[in-house]
Amino acid sequence: MRNMKLFEHEAKEIFRKFAIPTPPSGVARTPDEARERAAEIGRPVVVKAQVLTGKRGKAGGVRFADTPERAASVAEQILAMRINDLPVETVLVEEKLNIRQEIYVGITVDRNERKYVVIGSAAGGMSIEELAEESPEKIIKRYVDPDLGLQPFEAREIAIAMGFRGKQIHGLASFFVKLWRIVTQYDVELTEINPLILTEDGRFLAADARLNIDDNALYRHKDLVEALRRAPVEQNERERLAAEHDMAYVELDGDIACICNGAGLTMATLDAVALHGGRASTFLDLGGGADAKRVEKGIEIAMMYPKVKAILVNIMGGITRCDEVAKGIVSAREDGDVKVPLVIRMVGTNEEEGQRILQEAGIPFLKTMEEAAAKVVELVKEAA
């Protein structure tokens, strides 16, 4: 599963609802719309690609424009870009700020403490990972008591520890307190404002906005999902189909599709393929208790990915029954779904019956993961 990531402009809409100050801005899908948004703002603007990936600035997806005309031409260039292989469908046109200081603030789940952690740094602009490498002493962290939640005094303490004084303590602390409200209300896994800008005239403004929501909690936020007017997670057709069938599916760069039951076993199977000199194209976890139909569907989805040159099915039967798996494989082959070599390894529940079904259909199978991985790699090399 993935978490639902909001675009900057979507996150900022939520920020505004919680009274977090943001610069005046508007969304544009065309150069003409960008011109209009810039004219409405009436001052120099920055035009920002709306993509769910980092490093858009380095990729040229953030450009300044002094006039509406210039905003239109800059928007045209950005809308034609792909950033980290993602198309840019919208831009955000936003007032350009006079920057005194760039700051980082964020709240995320700490998996070791199993608590939320509030993070702040007076040295914003770069990613928190880069900052942790370069100057870890400039990162302030505070864990949130799950019973109490983040208290205003803690937010002020963080602001003070970040080096702020006077009225700025309150100004900055309010960002943490408001972000905390958003985190608890929307089941947020990660939120960041980077950079949070301190302007020349002494105002704090959220210049960027990152908001990732826990997929598992989306059932509590149907209003939010509806308001987005888009699918909560970007997927290609194969990913969409797999998700629809509740299968974990990840595409990789190799040519061997690994179809297994259980995430750990699937990962270990990918690794075994690599150990024998092959490269996996597909991580496909059927989950527990897959029946014949589900196995067939899994093979069908795997075959839709053009890179696949062979399939390795590796099943450790527990709740999953080998006879059902075998029936699914036989049926996928009979339907003509399988156009590449197929290597099967399955053990566990109803193993003998499963093996009998495969044998009758003339489909070879192996007893160990290692043999199966070696075999599938060999078949791909032979075919090349």
Next chain:
Amino acid sequence: MAVLVDKDTRVIIQGITGSQGTFHSAAMLEYGTRVVAGVTPGKGGAEVNGVPVYDSVRQAKEEHDATASVIFVPAPFAGDAALEAIAAGLDPVVIITEHVPVQDEMRVIHTARRRGVTIIGPNTPGIITPGARQKLGIMPGHVFMDGVVGLMSRSGTLTYEIAAGMTNAGIGISTAIGLGGDPCVGLTPVEAIRLFQQDSDTRALVLVGEIGGDAEERAATYIKEHINMPVVAFIAGRTAPPGKRMGHAGAIISGSSGTAAAKIQAFNDADVPVADRPSDVARLLKDML
């Protein structure tokens, strides 16, 4: 002795009237688990596989002197079910359910810690002590043989794969614990190791980890400083790309952290051999036992 679960453990199944609860309560009973009661609010008085069903955990506990709970309740209600089990004083509480919201997980784990209750999972196959014929979970009992190795793992079928390999090699298990595949889980590897350390039946450890987080690195540091018995590790996800969740919510390399290489390095630094393949775990154990 074993860890957390022994012959005296008396089990409640929360969500016993659902399809998962019904199926797995039968499998647990068949294996030998002392399932004394089930709970489904609103279905008190019913019976599933001969097990009496109650409306609340407190009632079930009082009637049957239960000690532990296994939760099969759907994700939106699993957090509430776990808090109910903690409030009734059950320990351990095993949460099989996948896709529990992380805020619910944090609330449950925090409450359990304060009360001194052990949470196993969520998103776990459960815990099994073969010597006591007790399994609290969904694992196939027959692949686990009684013995002296404490096994802990972040995954399900991969654990069965490794346990089956050990059984074939004649190496048994004191207790096997599925720690869960989510980023936030109750019992951590370090806590599990501490429990095994105090168990006289456990003379070696197997730790099955995967990409994501740094629980394995922490375990390696603890082993280096505190553990004298043999330990073997396996890490899944050596070839996983960064930024992708590999099936488990917790199996994700974020930036440069959570890689298999970092975990393997940590175990190497602690003189813990890391198996290249699942089948190598049994081989390495044989040499060390």
